[in-house]
Amino acid sequence: MGSTRVRVVASLGVAQTLAWASSYYLPALLARPMARELGVAEPTVFAAFSAALVVSALVGPHSGRRIDRWGGRPVLMATSCLFALGLAAMALASGPVSLFAAWLVMGAAMGSGLYEAAFASLVRLYGHEARGAITGITLIAGFASTVGWPLTAALEHIWGWRGACWAWAALHLVVGLPLNAWLPRAGAAAEPARSELPPPRADAPPPLRTAALLAWVFAVTWFVSTAMAAHLPRLLDAVGAAPGAAVAIGALVGPAQVAGRLLEFGVLRRLHPLHSARAAALMHPLGAALLALLGAPAAAAFAMLHGAGNGILTIAKGTLPLALFGAAGYGQRQGLLVMPARLAQALAPWLFGLLLVRFGAAALWCSAALSLSALAALAFIRVGGRHADAPPAAA
Secondary structure, rough: OHHHHHHHHHHHHHHHHHHOOOOOOHHHHHHHHHHHHHOOOOOHHHHHEEEHHHHHHHHHHHHHHHHHHHHHHHHHHHHHHHHHOOOOOOHOOOOHHHHHHHHHHHHHHHHHHHHHHHHHHHHHHHHHOOHHHHHHHHHOOOOOHHHHHHHHHHHHHHHHOOOOOOOOHHHHHHHHHHHOOOOOOOOOHHHHHHOOOOOOOOOOOHHHHHHHHHHHHHHHHHHHHHHHHEEEEEHHHOOOOOHHHHHHHHHOHHHHHHHHHHHHHHHHHOOOOOHHHHHHHOOHHHHHHHHHHHHHHHHHHHHHHHHHHHHHHHHHHHHHHHHHHHHOHHHHHHHHHHHHHHHHHHHHHHHHHHHHHHHHHHHHHHHHHHHHHHHHHHHHEEEEEEEEHHOOOOO
């Protein structure tokens, strides 16, 4: 990986860490103080977060199309400003209407500034050879929960939840915006990579069938990922973990995601991403089974298995469409493929929260069943021959 590509991966990785920590991972720690001060029920805050995810689903394909046309630099720079605007509006919220309005702005930023936009930016620059770069940014941003949850907790302790929102807004302007501005301009750099693409194979899978299966996989795995991000400390509390331990165990998800991505970067990169996705889809159900059998003593194992699987699946969400469909039009196609996933994400905090209230720790069986359905869908995707990116298997 050349020095320019390393710089791109590093800057995008840090910017993505900031984007995820200040949006996706925010409600888990700020929903309660927000609800208390604004005089609303805690589920109302999660409903606003869900509304943001609906907006992000609608924005995604349009953002991807613009990245296909102009490259990621101008889109991601604008998104940094949009994140800052949404967080500032949240800090100024005085009731449910202004809270929802702030989260709708955040939804527009999330739809154009999280992983899908970063992946599309890398594919726009490097074409079919973007797999390593995609893995690289997810290795860095895998620490978003590990950094974001403790930092948000500390900011809220010192300045309150409004001060925490102001701090995150400032970080987008003084850190995120310059990092995204540091990305190279797209244009001639993207053309050689696209010209090196192999022609479509005769044994390629049917596009519509494969797209539908991928959309289902993305939807159910993102439902599970979002549910765990929003409710993991509460879920661990339901199985008997002490409150302080629940937060500490939840923080293991980030390092576990990075460990899974290192595995993908090392051993699994020699395989078609379809195979690594199948293995990853099995990890959450395995962790859930351990937690059901052993209770709180297995909480750390569950968090690590879930995190490792989620880490590999995050990469697969970028590399599978690239491997199966190619680089041309990647941004818009990716936005369309993840639209159902964004809608599933929108339901996840509210619906899984209801399941936790009604069934307690048994709600975990729902997330395990969904993960197994993703594994079944991946099993129905067939790719003939060896993947063009994968070197021959070691003897």
